[in-house]
Amino acid sequence: MIATIDIKSRPLKLAFLVDPKKQREILTAIELSCSLWGGAFNPIIPFYTSVPENWDKMPYSKKRKEKPSNIVNGYIKTFDPDVLVICSDRALPKEVDTFGLRVIKSDELWKSFLSNGEGQPDYGIGIFEILNAIYEQDFKYKRRFSQKVVIPKISKEYSLFWSSVVGNYPKEFRNIILEEYKSALDIEIPTLKPKILSSLYKNNKLTPRAISRFELDNYSSAGLFTDTIFFMDATKGLDIIDFWNLRATGRKVVPFPIQYSKDKEIQKIVRDFINMSYGSLKHNPKIFNHASFIKSRSLEMKQMEQAVKSLKVRKKSSPKGGLYFSLQWWYPRMWQENYVDSDNVIPVEVYNSTQSIDVIDEDGTISLPPVLPKFLGENQSLFRRKVGYVNEINITPYSFGSKMISQVFPMGKENTLRVIDPLGMPEQWRVGKKSLIREVSYQHSQRWAVPDSQDIFFSWLKDLGFSDLKLSPPGILAKQIFFQLDGWLRIFAINGILELFDSMSRGSHSEVGMAVGAVKSKIELMGRDTQFLDFLNTKKIFKIGANIQCPKCFRHSWYSLSDLKEETICLKCLNSFPTISSINNKCWYYKTAGPFSIGNHAEGAYSVLLCYDFFVNVMHLKTSVAFSFNFEKNGEKLEADLGLLWLDSLFDNVSNNTLFAECKSYNNFEQGDIDRMALLVQNFPGAVIVFSTLKNELTVNEKKMIKKLAKKCRKYHKNNLPINPLLVLTSNELLSLHHPPYCWRGNSKLTEREKSSIHSLYDICNASQKIYLDLPSWYSEWDEEWKKKSAVRKKKLNAEYVCE
Numbered sequence: 001m002i003a004t005i006d007i008k009s010r011p012l013k014l015a016f017l018v019d020p021k022k023q024r025e026i027l028t029a030i031e032l033s034c035s036l037w038g039g040a041f042n043p044i045i046p047f048y049t050s051v052p053e054n055w056d057k058m059p060y061s062k063k064r065k066e067k068p069s070n071i072v073n074g075y076i077k078t079f080d081p082d083v084l085v086i087c088s089d090r091a092l093p094k095e096v097d098t099f100g101l102r103v104i105k106s107d108e109l110w111k112s113f114l115s116n117g118e119g120q121p122d123y124g125i126g127i128f129e130i131l132n133a134i135y136e137q138d139f140k141y142k143r144r145f146s147q148k149v150v151i152p153k154i155s156k157e158y159s160l161f162w163s164s165v166v167g168n169y170p171k172e173f174r175n176i177i178l179e180e181y182k183s184a185l186d187i188e189i190p191t192l193k194p195k196i197l198s199s200l201y202k203n204n205k206l207t208p209r210a211i212s213r214f215e216l217d218n219y220s221s222a223g224l225f226t227d228t229i230f231f232m233d234a235t236k237g238l239d240i241i242d243f244w245n246l247r248a249t250g251r252k253v254v255p256f257p258i259q260y261s262k263d264k265e266i267q268k269i270v271r272d273f274i275n276m277s278y279g280s281l282k283h284n285p286k287i288f289n290h291a292s293f294i295k296s297r298s299l300e301m302k303q304m305e306q307a308v309k310s311l312k313v314r315k316k317s318s319p320k321g322g323l324y325f326s327l328q329w330w331y332p333r334m335w336q337e338n339y340v341d342s343d344n345v346i347p348v349e350v351y352n353s354t355q356s357i358d359v360i361d362e363d364g365t366i367s368l369p370p371v372l373p374k375f376l377g378e379n380q381s382l383f384r385r386k387v388g389y390v391n392e393i394n395i396t397p398y399s400f401g402s403k404m405i406s407q408v409f410p411m412g413k414e415n416t417l418r419v420i421d422p423l424g425m426p427e428q429w430r431v432g433k434k435s436l437i438r439e440v441s442y443q444h445s446q447r448w449a450v451p452d453s454q455d456i457f458f459s460w461l462k463d464l465g466f467s468d469l470k471l472s473p474p475g476i477l478a479k480q481i482f483f484q485l486d487g488w489l490r491i492f493a494i495n496g497i498l499e500l501f502d503s504m505s506r507g508s509h510s511e512v513g514m515a516v517g518a519v520k521s522k523i524e525l526m527g528r529d530t531q532f533l534d535f536l537n538t539k540k541i542f543k544i545g546a547n548i549q550c551p552k553c554f555r556h557s558w559y560s561l562s563d564l565k566e567e568t569i570c571l572k573c574l575n576s577f578p579t580i581s582s583i584n585n586k587c588w589y590y591k592t593a594g595p596f597s598i599g600n601h602a603e604g605a606y607s608v609l610l611c612y613d614f615f616v617n618v619m620h621l622k623t624s625v626a627f628s629f630n631f632e633k634n635g636e637k638l639e640a641d642l643g644l645l646w647l648d649s650l651f652d653n654v655s656n657n658t659l660f661a662e663c664k665s666y667n668n669f670e671q672g673d674i675d676r677m678a679l680l681v682q683n684f685p686g687a688v689i690v691f692s693t694l695k696n697e698l699t700v701n702e703k704k705m706i707k708k709l710a711k712k713c714r715k716y717h718k719n720n721l722p723i724n725p726l727l728v729l730t731s732n733e734l735l736s737l738h739h740p741p742y743c744w745r746g747n748s749k750l751t752e753r754e755k756s757s758i759h760s761l762y763d764i765c766n767a768s769q770k771i772y773l774d775l776p777s778w779y780s781e782w783d784e785e786w787k788k789k790s791a792v793r794k795k796k797l798n799a800e801y802v803c804e
Contacts, residue, residue, distance in 0.1 A: 002399040003359045003450065008351040008392040009371040011038025011216070012124040012439070015081035016106070017047040017072065017088060020237040023160050025087040027168070028106055030160075030244065032085070034167040035110070037125035037373075037389075039212035041350055043248045044241045045075040047088055052238075054297045056333070069095030074335030076101070079248070079347055080433050082390055083123060085109065100413055100430060102387075112384055114172075122386050125373065127173060130214050131181050133375035134206070139185055149185045150205045151177065152192040158259065161234035162192050164244050165255055166200065167208030194265035201254075201269060215375055218348040220250055226344050227277035227289065228253045229270055229325075231304045232296040234260070239296040242331055246294075249334065250348030252277075258299060261307040271313055274325050292326045301329050338718045349434075351392070364403050364450035370440045385441055392435035395450060400487045404453040404479075407622040408645045409436050415459040420451050434647065454479075457626040457643055466633045474641070475628030478605040480595045482627075485539055489613035492606055493735045496526045498694070501541075501606070504592045506599040512547045512558045513591035541596050547589040548582045550575065558589060601665040601694075604628075608641050608663045610734045611692040615644060615659070618739045619761060622647045638679055642690070648760055661690035669693070669702045674709055681713060681724050688765060689713060692729040698772055707773045714778050725765040728772040740764045747771060 014036070016029035026044065033039030048068040055066055072092075076084070076099060083102045086092065092103065104123070112118045119128045138147045151174065154162050169177065181187060188205075190196050200207060220226075228246060232239040234257035246253045254273045260266040277291035295304045304327065313325070332343035340346055355371045371391050397405040409431040410416060417426035420436065424446055428439045458469045471479065482489070491497060500522050504514050519542075523533055536542055545560040550570035557571040568579040595602055608627055615621045624645040631638050642661035660680045662673050669691060677689055691706055698706070706728065713724035736743035741755035749771050758767055769775040 003364070003395055003397040003405055005357040005359060005366070005368075005450070006394045006396070007355045007357065007371045008435075009353045009373050010351045010390050010392060011036070011041075011373075012083065012387055012390055013038065013079070013081045013350075014042045014083050014085050014109075014124070015076065015079055016042065016044045016085045017092075018044055018241070019088050019090075020046045020048070020241055022088075023237055026237050026240060027160055027163060028087045029085075030163050031168050031170045031173075032106060032109055034169055034208040034212050035127045035173055036121060036123075037130055037212060037214065038216060038350060040167075040209050041213075041248050041250070041347070043075060043079040043081065043245050045072055046238060046241055047072060047086075047090070049090075067095070069093055071335045072096045074337065075245075077337055078334050078340050078345065082387070082430070082437065082439065099411055100417075118384070120385060122384075124387070125376065125389055127169070127177070127211070129376070130211055131177065131185065134211070134214065135181070135184050137375070148188060148205045149181075149211070150188045150190065150200060150207050152188075152190050152196065152200075152207070154192055158234040158257070160237070160240055161255070161257060164240045165197065165209075166192065167210070167212070169208055194260060194263050194269075198265050198269055215352055215373070216350050217352070218250055218350045220346075220348045226251045227273070227291040229256050229273060229291055229293045230254070230296065231256045231258065231261075231293055231299060231307060233258055233298045236296070236298045239298050242296060245334065246332070246345075248347065249345050250350075251345075256293070256307065258303060258307065262310060267311055271311060274313055278324055288323065290323045290325050292328050294328045294331060297331050301327075304329075338720070341719070359450065361401070363401065364405060366448055366450065367445045368438075368448040369445040370438075370443055372443065387439045387441050389440050391438045391440055392432065393438060394435055397487075400483060402483070403450070404482070404625065406451045406453040406456040406624040408624045408647045409451075409456060410460040410463075410624075410645055413463045415462040416456065419455045419459040421448065424448065453624045454626045456624045457645060458629075460645065461631060466631045466638075469629060469631045471626075472628045472630055472639065474603045474605050474608065475626070477595045477598065477602050478608045478627035481602065481605055481609060484541070484594060484596075488539075489609050490617060491536075492610050492613070493737065494526055494528070495735070496522065498601065498606055501592060501596055502599070502601050504590070505597050505602075510591075510597070510599065512556055513545065513589035515547075515586070516544070516588045516590055517586075519590050540593055542590040543593045544588060544590055546583060546587045548579070548587055551577050551582065558591060604641070604663060604665055607665045607692065607694055608661075610694070611642055611661050611663050611690065611729060612644075614692075614729060614734055615646065615761075618733075619648075619764075621761070633683065636679065638683065639676060640680060641692075646761075658684055658687040659690060660684065660687055661692050664693040664695075666694055668699055669705065671705060674705045678709055678712075681709070685723050686717060686721075688725045688727055688761065690727045690729060692734065694731050694734065696731045698728070698730070703773055707775065710769055710773055710775060714775075714781065716782055721762055722778050725762050726769060727761075727765040728768040730772065733768075740767065744771070749774075 014033070016033070018025040018029050020026070029044045033042045048071065051066045051068055051071065073096060076097070081101065083104060084098060085104055085106050087106045092098070107114070109123050110121050110126075112120065112122055120126055134147070134149070151169070152166060154168055178187065178189070228251050230243050230246060230253055232243055232255060243253065243255055254270060256266065256270055274291045277289060279289060281287045281289065293304060293308060295301060308327065332345040333339040334343070334345040352373045353371055357366065359366050373389055395405055395407055397407070409420065411431050416431070417429055420426065420429050428441065430437050430439070461469055485491065500519070503509055520530070520533065543560055545558050546564060547556050547558050548568060549556050550573060552575045553570060553573035555570070555572040559568065564579055566579055567576045568582070569576050591597065595605065601607065612625060612627070616623055626643040628641050629639065629643065640660040641663040642659075644659040646657045646659055660677070662669070662677050677691070680687065681689060706726075710726045713726045714722045717723035733740060733743055741750070741758045744750060744755065744767075750767055754767065758764060766777055766779070770777065
């Protein structure tokens, strides 16, 4: 097995649960975040008993009451924290899904420090370690005056607001910092006012919140136009939480409180921010970036419009084009999975240091070292800390030995974690959105076996309550073929290779094989040379032998090289004869070996492997796979020819994507196949359902049956997707050297505009239904449904208005 394991070191991410009506709890969350490395990216989750009316104040939308537990679960899904910290006295309700996370009280973070004065937190890297690193880096030997550390006094007026802007520390922490670090770090202690805030922004000084971001890089997969001016009420707890969370996603955010909307210094900050944000992109001058005013949920749109007018912003004369700024009347819905992407609140990926490990090992067992933060010395102890920091792990396989490496890990529970680390400490592992996460609490390497793909897939199903998981005979064959080819499955897409393998495994060829010259001729017709034949031989697909005619019964029998001796015994009449008298240049024949010798296209294994190859080597998805398996739940038997956990790192932000496929070689799909897939639809909402065939088109009856299921799967689910995206694959996709839409050149059912808009697997699902099932785009169907519902709603509102 050859693979690369990429490891990123990052801070421990905490999510603080607070009651928005209690400012003391919000301040506790802010102060504790600032006291820890990476705290600026820690979200504050509002924890309600009853959600207020203005929570989701979207105009023209259907009114619905949001559940408090749904809000908490939504924030957890979006920010993907490592630990939940409860600042409230209330316990978590049962409906809140912690996703296997640690749940602690706020007083547990610095418990050791508060009890015996040790300078380390129980969770994370603390402020004193960061300040020591800042001193070593910027103040000890050089650049003594290049950086300025500012810990301002927070005025009593709007104190919570100002604490959220620049950060703050608990009182005992602040006293220690000012006593022990004031002289060494030249700490400034101004009283915080709008004028002071302007200088802090301008000179990029190290405030408590900025210090928590020490030596952190970040990567954003969000779209354009995230520069934000947040119009808010400085006295409202929810507004301050929303302001904090916008910045925790990685956005550049400037506060614009209504209380200071006429203050000249604040207005200047806002105008400067607008000017800085406006401009065309370097690589595409036609696209312009601009700042967006976002209204808080406690204020009205008219109030924001008046405040913006008071700025008297004048548009630049150059460059020309694009919006100078925009007004957004809703707060980004970061607690709703459906809108995280469209509202541009995908949190940035934060990291500090990286390391890559090359694995060359038959069973994938390695020595996994902890990757330390750059500023944390190797000898610096993590002793007595529950968790110090986090390592994110991504695996990229290149060659396979005796194991299929898992690249995607489900957000499973006990069974999955036990597979991830069966001999170590499963509790130190968890699964993030895109990475496997290891919580580091000590600084020595551990022996770790990279998890097997099938084991991860089956453990995930066990965590969901499924049982009796086992591979079917075609699944066992597919796995054998995969390892025999070391994952090089593209050979099945070579025109004519499947016919060659199948013809050699059935009829007379299965007994006597095919002449070496005939095999070479067929390979030449495929456009391949002798090097390709050598490749097949190195993978032990063929074995060579002699097809010898018995001089007594005149029948032919095939003998492998190891079976040839001076005297040969005829396999038909059992008489012996001298071998050398029957050997000639024309007697050498190839036979397929091992699983390639099994007829009916290796009992369908070739079609399963081609389907898998499409997703991995054509679509370049990261996967964890299980070939042809059976399982059950509550006595109901289920089966699939292919199961995948998959992740598209370019176009998707969510893990736990699932896929199940029904694969055929050249036989037709029957009603029983459709019924089996319908059962999977019922048990796995959101999963991609695939019908894969090596034929180039479906029959009329096949199209009718699959179309009926596709229509049931088209109901809107979430994330702008149907409940089960259905995909049809034929030889046009499976055997092509080009991925969609390039393999569909010349297809008249798709317009050029539709082809150019195909990027993700979901787009291919939508397009395949139009090509093979004659169904319109599911987006157009939803538009028609929404228009009808809107017309009915409008008619009802007009009727109510007339009655009044």
